[in-house]
Amino acid sequence: MEAAEALVDWPSEGITRVPFQVFSDQEVYDREQQRIFRGPVWQFLCIEQDIPEPGDVVTSWMGETPVIVARDHDGQVNAMVNRCAHKGALVALKSKDKVKNLTCVYHAWSYRLDGRLRSIAFQNGVNGKGGMPEDFDVEAHRLQPVRVQVFCGLVFGTLSDETPPLDEFLGPRMGAFIQRNFGRPLKVLGRHSQIIHNNWKLYAENVRDSYHATLLHTFYTTFKVNRLDMDGGxxxxxxxWHHISYSKRATFNLDKEYLTAEVHSAKYGAKHGESALEGPELLDAWEEFDDGITHSIQTVFPNVVFQFTLNSLAIRFFVPQGVDKTELKWIFLGYERDTPEQSKMRIMQSNLTGAAGLVALEDGCINEFVQRGTVGSGRRAAFIEMGGRVAESNESSRATEASVRGFWHGYRDIMGF
Structure with missing residues (x-):
């Protein structure tokens, strides 16, 4: 691997400048696969509801590395690289399956649900001829194991022995907020998947960028779902490298910027208070927690997002598929204790934000605009100084790019830039 300093000449201003090169450089992308996705970080793989019973199997990804997650016959959750120890073929071919064992279709090498090799076809040859050498040891060949930890029904994995325990990786405040949203028995309400034509890091920036949310997502602003003049932090x-952005819909203090700014008349198209919905029930919500937070976006480095908007609870999991292509997977959730009416409301609100809704549509477009605009930009860099030049928590204002700077702080550290 080429030395980091030879790959990227990072501007002296540090995390307030991001060289556009990192969004389209193949060597940088290859280094990310090694240092991040196969490195010492925990990555979201699936939810326990995907594998509720022994024999349940799902496939997932750690960067470009395919992964199997399985619940074995003892009820233990296991993960392993989806690559046969014989010739390297994929072993699990379905996104979700129920099996007794994992068997490669190429040469019928068969594995237990913890990845250990159990048998191979014709190990002793045919009619006393051929077969494996006498010293072939079944125990010496298995699917590459992935370390697994489960927290609040969320299954995380890592390929590195150096990754600290999950609670240490998350830290107390991040762990507590995950517990807030996912600490009750969950049920799956729906799923979406979409391809966005941009580098994965542009989406990682986007979900940390509270600055754009009040400008690009005009529906949120117009109908007071999430605005910078709400209490939040x-x-x-x-x-x-992890973050939480939150706002409180009930404590709203109108800022004159929303009334007088040029962007208001140019983008919102209507004077403040004139817009109305034909179906206002879309924005009905009930108070779910006693902290007043009605909108939150939480990220865990490198590529998972936990969203709570009104009463819509979702996981966004984004998988790099090349320097300019990313798959964004959505899991929409409720709680087992929900009434049918509450589940219906969560689904309705999820359709606002998901792949068919306004928010995902707008983010997908704008990230592609940045991808296209930055290709071939030479030594030019993004300017990231809204709210200052440091990466620090701020629980009095979200008019800041502090979380974006925080991502780049963690990224540069793990990448060696």
Whole structure:
């Protein structure tokens, strides 16, 4: 692997400047696969509801590395690289399956649900001829194991022995907020998947960028779902790379910027208070927690997002598929204790934000605009100084790019840039 300093000449201003090169450079992308996705970080793989019973299997990804997650016959959750120990073929071919064992279709090498090799076809040859050498040891060949930890029904994996325990990786405030949203028995309400034509890091920036949310997502602003003049704040983890952005719909203090700014008349198209919905029930909500938070976006480095908007609870999991292509997977959730009416409301609100809704549509477009605009940009860099030049928590304002700077702080550290 080429030295980091030879790959990227990072501007001296540090995390307030991001060289556009990192969004389209193949060597940078290859280094990310090694240092991040196969490195010492925990990555979201699936939810326990995907594998409720022994024999249940799902496939997932850690960067470009295919992964199997399985519940074995003892009820234990296991993960392993989806690559046969014989010739490297995929072993699990379905996104979800129920099996007794995992068997490669190429040469019928068969594995237990913890990845250990149980048998191979014709190990002793045919009619006393051929077969494996006498010293062939079944125990010496298995699917590459992935370390697994489960927290609040969320299954995380890592390929590195150096990754600290999950609670240490998350930190206390991040762990507590996950517990807030996912600490009750969950049920799956729906799923979406979409391809966005941009580098994965542009989406990682986007979900940390509270600055754009009040400008690009005009529906949120017009109908007071999430605005910068609501009470709220930004919380960064100790290593800066995870974050929480939150707002409180009930404590709303109208800022004149929304009334007088040129962007208001140019983009919103209607004077403040004139817009109305034909189906206002879309924005009906009940108070679910006693902290007043009605909108939150939480990220865990490198590529998972936990969303709570009104009463819509969702996981967004984004998988790099090349320097300019990313698959964005959505899991929409409710709680087992929900009434049918509450489940219906969650689904309705989820359709606002998901792949068929306004928010995902707008983010997908704008990230592609940045991807296209930055290709071939030479030594030019993004300017990221809204709210200052540091990556620090701020629980009095979300008019800041502190969380974006925090992502780059963690990224540069793990990448060696």
């Amino acid at each position: 930004i919380i960064l983890s100790d290593r800066k």
